[in-house]
Amino acid sequence: MSVHSEIKKITTETLRKMKFDKEKITMLTAYDFTTAKMVDAGGVDSILIGDSAANVMAGFETTLPITLDQMIYHTQCVVRGVERALVVADLPFGTYQSNPEKALESAVRMMKEGGAHAIKIEGGKEIEESIRKIVNAGIPVCGHLGLTPQSIYQFGTYKVRAKEDAEAEKLISDCKLLEELGCFAIVLEKIPASLAKRASESISIPTIGIGAGQDCDGQVLVYHDMVGMNQGFSPKFLRRYLDLYSEITGAVSQYVKDVKSADFPNDKESY
Ligand code: KIV
Numbered sequence: 379m380s381v382h383s384e385i386k387k388i389t390t391e392t393l394r395k396m397k398f399d400k401e402k403i404t405m406l407t408a409y410d411f412t413t414a415k416m417v418d419a420g421g422v423d424s425i426l427i428g429d430s431a432a433n434v435m436a437g438f439e440t441t442l443p444i445t446l447d448q449m450i451y452h453t454q455c456v457v458r459g460v461e462r463a464l465v466v467a468d469l470p471f472g473t474y475q476s477n478p479e480k481a482l483e484s485a486v487r488m489m490k491e492g493g494a495h496a497i498k499i500e501g502g503k504e505i506e507e508s509i510r511k512i513v514n515a516g517i518p519v520c521g522h523l524g525l526t527p528q529s530i531y532q533f534g535t536y537k538v539r540a541k542e543d544a545e546a547e548k549l550i551s552d553c554k555l556l557e558e559l560g561c562f563a564i565v566l567e568k569i570p571a572s573l574a575k576r577a578s579e580s581i582s583i584p585t586i587g588i589g590a591g592q593d594c595d596g597q598v599l600v601y602h603d604m605v606g607m608n609q610g611f612s613p614k615f616l617r618r619y620l621d622l623y624s625e626i627t628g629a630v631s632q633y634v635k636d637v638k639s640a641d642f643p644n645d646k647e648s649y
Contacts, residue, residue, distance in 0.1 A: 388423050388464040390496060390518045390562035396423070396595070397584040403563075403596025405466075405586055406604065409435050409452040413601060414459030422463055424586075426498065426598060427453045429468040429528070434602040441527045442471045446484055453492030466520050467494035471528040474499050474508050481508035485517050498565065500526035502552025506559065513560040521556040523549050524590065525568035538589070540569045550577055557581040565598060566590040568615070589615035 396403050405424040408414040409431045417425055431452050432444035446469070453467040467488050474481035485497050496518035499505060512519050525539045533539070540546045549569065556564055563584045566574050571591025578585040578594055587594030599616065602608045606621040636642035 385461050387462055390464065393423065393464065393563055393584050393596075394582075397582070403584055403586060405596060405598035407431075407598070407601045408456050408459075411455045411459040414456040417601060418460045418463050423596070424464040424466055424598075425456060425460060427456050427465070427467040427492075427494070428498075428600065429470045430600050432470075434600065434608060440530050442530075444470045446470055446473045446487060450488060450492040453488065453494050457493035464495050465493075466496045466498050467492055468498050474512075475501075475505060478507040478511035481505070482511045482515055485512045485519075486515065489517055496520055496562065498522055500528050502548070502555055506555065509556065509559045509561065519559075519561045520586075521552075521561045521564040522567065523552050523556075523564060523569075524566045527567075536568070538568050538570065540573055546570075546573050549573065550580060553577045553581050553585075557583050563596075566594060589613065 393403055403424065404422045405426055406417050406422050407426045407428040407430060408417045409427060414425055427449065429441040429444050429449065431449065432438040432441045435452070436444065436448075438444070449467060449470050453465070457465055469481070469484050469488060473484035481499075488494050488497050497512065498520040499509065499512075500522040502521070502523055509519055509521070525533070525536065527536075530536070540549045546569075549566075550573075553564055561583060563586055564577075564581070566577060566585050566587045568589035571593065574585065574587055574590035575593035584595035586596040586598050588598050600608070603611055603616050604619050606618040607623050607626070609623045633642070
């Protein structure tokens with residue numbers, strides 16, 4: 379009898395085949411065990427431990443402050459909750475841009491200590507050697523182009539990227555380069571839908587869009603945004619499936635009332 383579980387795990391190869399079969403890929407973020415368990419049970423193909431943890435878990439304004447140790451901790455928590463999905467973890471700002479050796483060291487830590495199945499890094503041509511080094515070590519790499527939040531101070535704004543020809547052409551050539559380097563997928567963030575379509579058609583690895591229209595091979599959203607926990611954030615691309623902020627604050631205020639009025643705990647809830 380096999381000791382392996384019956385659940386068919388999603389791999390980078392599964393994602394490549396899904397693009398070939400024209401089956402859309404689903405990805406959501408998670409940063410902790412309990413959420414990862416629910417997201418995996420919901421049937422998502424891939425779970426991203428995004429450095430958006432810096433925003434939604436830690437309350438920072440940008441993704442820049444989160445450290446590799448903190449991302450490894452979040453990844454360890456997520457991995458323990460996942461049975462099926464492909465677990466992809468972001469390498470945070472400053473852990474791969476300076477040189478390829480440092481990039482490989484960071485990626486190895488994320489795989490070895492975090493238990494990730496793959497890593498994601500932001501950028502194209504500028505980080506070519508780092509991507510080459512990580513891929514050559516046998517670590518699956520997901521690219522990230524378009525609005526790359528780790529470069530926010532260079533962009534100066536979170537507005538749609540690559541509306542002008544020069545940036546659009548660079549994005550297409552970066553997509554081709556990332557494919558050549560052996561990346562298994564590319565996240566395309568906040569770019570015109572027509573450009574994302576062109577990018578997706580120009581490479582054989584899957585594109586996973588966020589604010590990049592419906593012609594990407596898959597979609598990703600930040601979990602806290604899609605379940606409506608993050609009230610102040612309402613970009614055009616976001617679809618909210620729940621209003622958990624209201625649900626949770628409502629439940630908490632009911633609990634406060636129940637305790638204050640000595641309604642909770644009642645006899646049935648006592649020993
Ligand atoms: O950090 C993150 O959550 C991401 C997604 C928005 C793609 O990179």
